[in-house]
Amino acid sequence: xNKRNFLKTATILTTAIAAKPAAAFGIxxxxxxxxxxxxxxxxxxxxxxxxxxxxSPAHNPLFxxxxxxxxxxxxxxxxxxxxxxxxxxxxxxxKLLDFWGTQYPGGHGLSIGKEGEADxxxxxxxxxxxxxxxxxxxxxxxxxxxxxxxKLIFNFGHPHAIGVYKADERxxxxxxxxxxxxxxxxxxxxxxxxxxxxxxxxxxxxxFGGHNNSNxxxxxxxxxxxxxxxRDKNNPxxxxxxxxxxxxxxxxxxxKYIKTIAMPGLYVCRAVIDDKNIYAGxxxxxxxxxxxQAKDSGFVTILDNANKVVSxxxxxxxxxxNGQLQQMFQTSEKIFNHGHDxxxxxxxxxxxxxWNANQTAPIKLERV
Numbered sequence: 001x002n003k004r005n006f007l008k009t010a011t012i013l014t015t016a017i018a019a020k021p022a023a024a025f026g027i028x029x030x031x032x033x034x035x036x037x038x039x040x041x042x043x044x045x046x047x048x049x050x051x052x053x054x055x056s057p058a059h060n061p062l063f064x065x066x067x068x069x070x071x072x073x074x075x076x077x078x079x080x081x082x083x084x085x086x087x088x089x090x091x092x093x094x095k096l097l098d099f100w101g102t103q104y105p106g107g108h109g110l111s112i113g114k115e116g117e118a119d120x121x122x123x124x125x126x127x128x129x130x131x132x133x134x135x136x137x138x139x140x141x142x143x144x145x146x147x148x149x150x151k152l153i154f155n156f157g158h159p160h161a162i163g164v165y166k167a168d169e170r171x172x173x174x175x176x177x178x179x180x181x182x183x184x185x186x187x188x189x190x191x192x193x194x195x196x197x198x199x200x201x202x203x204x205x206x207x208f209g210g211h212n213n214s215n216x217x218x219x220x221x222x223x224x225x226x227x228x229x230x231r232d233k234n235n236p237x238x239x240x241x242x243x244x245x246x247x248x249x250x251x252x253x254x255x256k257y258i259k260t261i262a263m264p265g266l267y268v269c270r271a272v273i274d275d276k277n278i279y280a281g282x283x284x285x286x287x288x289x290x291x292x293q294a295k296d297s298g299f300v301t302i303l304d305n306a307n308k309v310v311s312x313x314x315x316x317x318x319x320x321x322n323g324q325l326q327q328m329f330q331t332s333e334k335i336f337n338h339g340h341d342x343x344x345x346x347x348x349x350x351x352x353x354x355w356n357a358n359q360t361a362p363i364k365l366e367r368v
Contacts, residue, residue, distance in 0.1 A: 052094040057359070066107060067270075075097060108173075109173065120153065121146045122144070125142045162204055180228070182200030187223045187240065195209045230273060248280075261303070265328045281352060283339060300313040337358070340355040
C-alpha cells in the first residue's frame, strides 16, 4: 500500500486513541501532559517529554511501540505491530520523516548493522499479533534482513526447516544482535529460549541457552533480548536477557557462559550499549508486597562500565548493601507503563518505546 492510499484508509483508530487525560498515562494529576518532569539519579537525570513524537493516530495508528535504533544519518527508526505502519522514522525533534511496513503483524525486534557504507536492518516478527477484534493470535515467528528502507535481502531459515530445532521446540523470536564480523544472533525469547547464531548471509552456525543445560547458569528463561557488548573493544561479548530470572547473562561470542548480573525486582528487556553504559527498558517490576510482574510498573534502568546500576529513571534509586543490589521498584509518581526498549542518541537523550501503554508513541527523556 502506498502512502496516499494508506492515508485514505488509516482512520479506524481516530476515535479509539483520541487524546487522553493525564491519568490515563500514569502521570500525577497535578501535571499537564505537556509539562516536563525530572526523573533519574546521579549523573543520569532527564526531563520527560511525553508529546515528543509529532504523529496523528488517524494517519499513523499504533498498537505497541516495541524497539528503536538510530541509523548513521541520525534518524530514529521504530518498529511496532500495527500493519498500517510497522516502521516509523523520526528525527530527534520528533518529526515523522517516513513510515512503511505492512507485513509484520508481530513486529517486535529491530537491530541495525552496516555493510560497507550502507546501513541494514534486521526485523523480528515474534509471531504474536492482535486480530481485528483485539484478540491475540499466534503463528510461527520470522526474522528478516532488509535494506534501511525495508527492501528484503533475505529471511532466515526456520529452525525446524533447517534441522536445528526438535519437533516440539517452538520458535517465537523476539530480538537480534549484529556482531562486529557481521554474524547475527537471534534470541528466541517467546519460544524455546535459545540464542541462535548465523553468519552475515544467514547460514546457521550454532545455538545455545535453552532450558536443559547441566549447569543452570547456562539456561535462559524468557530470553527476550540479545546485544553485543563492545565496551571492551578487544573482547566483545554477548549480553542476553533472562527476563523471568530478572537478570542479564553474559556469554562469549561462541556461546560460552561468563557471568550473571542480577537485576532484583526487574523484568528487563534487551541491553542497549552506549559508550560505557548499559541502558534497558524495564517491562515490569515487582511490588513491595510481593506482587509479581505488576501491571503498568515499568521504567528504565542504567548500568555503568562495572555493571553497577547507577540510575532508574521512573524507578527507585538503586541501593547496594554489602555489595548486593537491593530490589528496585517503580516510583509512586508513575511515568511509564511498560518500558520495552530504549534508544540513546548522540546527545545522550533516551527514547523509550512501550508495550501496552494505551497505544502511545515513544517518550523522549532529555538528558540534563
